[in-house]
Amino acid sequence: MKKPELLAPAGDLEKLKIALMYGADAVYIGGKKFSLRARASNFDISDIKEACDFAHSLGKKVYVTTNIIPHNDNLDGLIEYLQELESVHVDAIICASPVIFETAKLHTSLELHISTQMSNTNYKSVNYWQKEGATRVVLARELDKNELRELKEHTDCHLEVFIHGGMCVSYSGRCTLSNNLTDRDANRGGCAHSCRWNYDLFEEDTQLNKDMHFSMSSKDLQTVRHISDLIDIGIDSLKIEGRMKSIHYIATVVSTYRRLIDDITDDLDVDLPKYILEIKKAENRLTSHGFMEGMTSIDQQLYNMRSENPTQEFVGLVLDYDETTFIATIEQRNYFIPEDELEVFSPNFAPLQFKVEEIKDIHDEVLDAARHPKQVLKIFVPFKVSKYDMLRKIT
């Protein structure tokens, strides 16, 4: 059984390192130019080099998104930028517009992936891009497992499929709601998520919705129950959405799918409820399987609610651990106090719990609470923890 790549998003270098430490085989990042999610793109070329060096030292990969649909005046510096990406050894770019695809072909030897923004929904269009020189196509999120299987049977092109995270309710790349309602260009990184707003539905002058707003907002994608089938179909890369998400979200989602993929390909018993419970700790919106089982129904939509849910509380990130004193140095991320029950979430072992004793600052002053974001603190942890382990409050 072929093990697919697990591909994770990273909005900055810290998230990139977390994603790779917690089990991703590859990460995708946005540079400051030519990338959607402009606000999530914190990587200048030196950061991209550091990202590639770090990933490659672990035998892992970095893909850079250059997936805007550019207008005429967005093309300055494209050749130079693509050549810079090649010079720092990015493993592929993810692109959509022919101008970026062809410029990369002409001026670099970069590997080319086709973005989901091109709404590739059938094997004919996938084969087109392969013929043109792409090595991989990121498929549209509107495909069910039967369509994926048929598609795989009709192409040699590597296929990438979204398995988790936010979903466009429209065909990606074909939506200009944001352009029209807010003047922000969705295909150039400005999507205002107008599909998640509240609407009223009318038939001529008669309002049809009485008790609730008309909503078209989509639940997020979660496919724990479908990974086994996707591996069986032979999907080459399983992709997690969310370059804007927190390190706790990235770590939780990546490590869950990592263990799940490993269990399936190692032919171990797979405890799906355990994985579903684990991944819920990072959910901030209700989830569903999207199109995996066929046409969507009401179970894939969000109705009558503001969609944000509180996530399990992430209270600290481990920076260091002294094995002689059992003292962990941590960076505070959320409020906690002595006597709180915490759980250590680590890429190295299953979650372990302990009770907080004293909380001290770096000057050894005893504190009655961990109040300040990013404050460096010292606490006693009765077992070995490592840098990048996370502390969650058990609620």
Added chain:
Amino acid sequence: MKLAVTPFNISSIKPLANAGADIFMLGNEQFANRLVYSFPLEELKEATNEIHALGKEIYINCNLIMHNDDILAVTEFLQQILELNVDGIIYGDIGVYMIGLELGITTKMIYNPETLNTNYFDSIYWGTKNIKGITISKEITLEDIILIANQKQTELSIVGHGYLNMFHSRRPLIENFYKYQEKEYNEYVNNRNLHLVEEIRNEAYPVFQDNHGTHIFREKIMQSFHEILTLSQHIDVFIIDGIFCSQDYVLNVVTDYHAILNDKDKKNANTIASKYKEKHDTGFLHKKTVYDKY
């Protein structure tokens, strides 16, 4: 520059031709999105004969987003269309181009993916693929349209008049909304009298659900009466999309554009444009969308 229209039925073809239409865009709902009218294959044959007899051109709209299950039917449809000797075939999915390549008909094909032809290179790129034309995306400014036209390698078209769509979901969003409330929904599917109003915007966006999913349109009808003379210097085909409009309205619109193009008189253009102020705007012709301010 030729004027293209979307006829309402076979009997509307002649009056539209008389009003000044040069190209007729027709389709069947199995293979096309957002049609004014779905022509059964027999009617497509009849329409082709009539349009050709009038000395006009016919383009077949085949702009579905194609899934694997559609491939066989699309292939058969294109083969049948070929026998009619139509003048153009519009596609929005590159998979349809691939079928056209296999059938040897790419020189008749026109790429209109609605949102993806946004810069000068798109026409150059598709020119190398030996297709007939591309349609420039609807959110492109007049200034950019001219820049794109300066380097064109294919026929260039724009949608210059009509309700423009801004959203296409595969999901049955109207049906699901009613199912969630455990209410009957049949009368709201394929119903073109619906619109959405966002809670803080006093604008009405036409919406409907059909066999391809759910479509949402801009509130105002785009018009280009002030720009048509400029556009005629750069663009090959100016499309007037009649969706949600009456035949009489479209006949007037075609007559008015035709008059401006014939007279080449800007004063006349101003007089005519003043008739189309209410419920109309100029889309993105003079409005840049924001790119890098967030």
